[in-house]
Amino acid sequence: MKIVVLAGGLSPERDVSLSSGSLIANALREAGHRVLLLDVYEGTSSDENDLEKLFQDKTGIPYSYKVPKTAPDLEEIKRRNNNGDALIGENVLKLCQAADIVFIALHGAMGENGQIQAAFDVMGIKYTGTGYIGSLLAMDKDISKKLMSQSGIPTAEWAVFEGTGISAAAVEDKVGLPCVVKPCSSGSSIGVSIVDSIDELEAALNAAKLVEPQILVEKKVAGREFSVGILEGKALPVIEIIPKQGFYDYANKYQSGCTEEICPANLSVEDTLRVQCLALRTHEVLRLGTYSRVDFIMDEKGEFICLEANTLPGMTPTSLIPQEALAGGISYVELCNKIVQLSL
Ligand SMILES: Nc1ncnc2c1ncn2[C@@H]1O[C@H](COP(=O)(O)OP(=O)(O)OP(=O)(O)O)[C@@H](O)[C@H]1O
Numbered sequence: 001m002k003i004v005v006l007a008g009g010l011s012p013e014r015d016v017s018l019s020s021g022s023l024i025a026n027a028l029r030e031a032g033h034r035v036l037l038l039d040v041y042e043g044t045s046s047d048e049n050d051l052e053k054l055f056q057d058k059t060g061i062p063y064s065y066k067v068p069k070t071a072p073d074l075e076e077i078k079r080r081n082n083n084g085d086a087l088i089g090e091n092v093l094k095l096c097q098a099a100d101i102v103f104i105a106l107h108g109a110m111g112e113n114g115q116i117q118a119a120f121d122v123m124g125i126k127y128t129g130t131g132y133i134g135s136l137l138a139m140d141k142d143i144s145k146k147l148m149s150q151s152g153i154p155t156a157e158w159a160v161f162e163g164t165g166i167s168a169a170a171v172e173d174k175v176g177l178p179c180v181v182k183p184c185s186s187g188s189s190i191g192v193s194i195v196d197s198i199d200e201l202e203a204a205l206n207a208a209k210l211v212e213p214q215i216l217v218e219k220k221v222a223g224r225e226f227s228v229g230i231l232e233g234k235a236l237p238v239i240e241i242i243p244k245q246g247f248y249d250y251a252n253k254y255q256s257g258c259t260e261e262i263c264p265a266n267l268s269v270e271d272t273l274r275v276q277c278l279a280l281r282t283h284e285v286l287r288l289g290t291y292s293r294v295d296f297i298m299d300e301k302g303e304f305i306c307l308e309a310n311t312l313p314g315m316t317p318t319s320l321i322p323q324e325a326l327a328g329g330i331s332y333v334e335l336c337n338k339i340v341q342l343s344l
């Protein structure tokens with residue numbers, strides 16, 4: 001097959017996506033496909049007659065990309081590309097139309113919130129993963145939490161604050177401390193802070209506001225952290241996440257050796273089934289397709305509290321779903337190939 005692996009983009013998670021995309025592209029070439037790793041924002045200025053030559057089989061040089069310690073400067077990337085307001089770069093749509101399927105390796109912003117999925121639907125371009133409705137429902141943590149609450153999936157109490165004039169006092173009054181401040185529709189922990197005392201709240205709100213104006217604040221849940229991948233309508237083995245320092249933030253997610261991951265998690269059979277059932281239920285309630293990853297914290301009473309669901313879970317060297325798949329007997333190459341086959 002001819003496959004475009006779409007990555008990068010003008011998202012705070014572009015570096016993570018380029019790392020995921022590189023590994024996915026190599027894996028799909030290994031599986032015998034002709035593949036092009038393409039930055040959706042940068043596009044390519046190749047001549048129209050040369051576009052076909054951009055697809056490479058496994059004899060080409062492998063792709064590789066290392067995620068830096070901090071999130072990228074998007075203004076700098078905008079200046080470098082001169083795309084104006086367009087989020088899709090030169091020749092991207094032409095190349096996607098020429099492919100048998102687009103593997104969406106984007107994280108965050110228009111790649112994960114349903115916009116690109118909706119555009120592909122109307123253009124008749126086939127793509128991997130969840131459709132535009134599920135993408136939107138899962139990306140907006142306020143909407144996701146409303147749907148989870150209505151469906152009996154435990155989630156931490158929360159409130160949403162809008163705009164620039166959010167006061168720390170109002171947040172303390174409405175949600176209380178300790179709490180977690182996050183951008184409403186982002187990922188990779190960018191702009192997420194855990195706030196234990198009132199004097200940390202202002203800085204946390206400012207960090208989230210840098211990502212987007214809509215801010216979600218929820219009660220902090222103290223306990224062990226777990227994640228459950230869903231593939232083909234079934235839960236994969238549960239993974240436990242133990243950062244060596246602090247919480248599971250951007251650096252702890254993508255710098256190797258910063259976090260210990262245990263898969264299958266050391267949980268009783270009963271707890272394993274309980275969290276897997278909750279993950280599956282969340283996947284269904286949010287109308288997710290093909291594959292997803294649902295994140296939880298087990299509170300002091302032993303109850304699994306759902307944090308959120310990811311429609312485009314990380315596929316980097318340190319990411320969780322490839323480790324869960326492997327524990328379930330599915331290699332990285334098989335995982336990528338399966339996602340393609342199931343999506344078609
Ligand atoms: N209510 C909470 N209580 C305690 N810790 C939390 C809470 N919410 C989030 N965290 C911590 O912050 C991390 C990031 O939170 P969350 O998963 O909501 O953000 P995200 O940016 O969407 O992450 P990603 O998309 O990479 O999974 C969690 O993995 C967890 O370690």
Ligand SMILES: [Mg+2]
Binds near residue numbers: 295307308
């Ligand atoms: Mg998460």
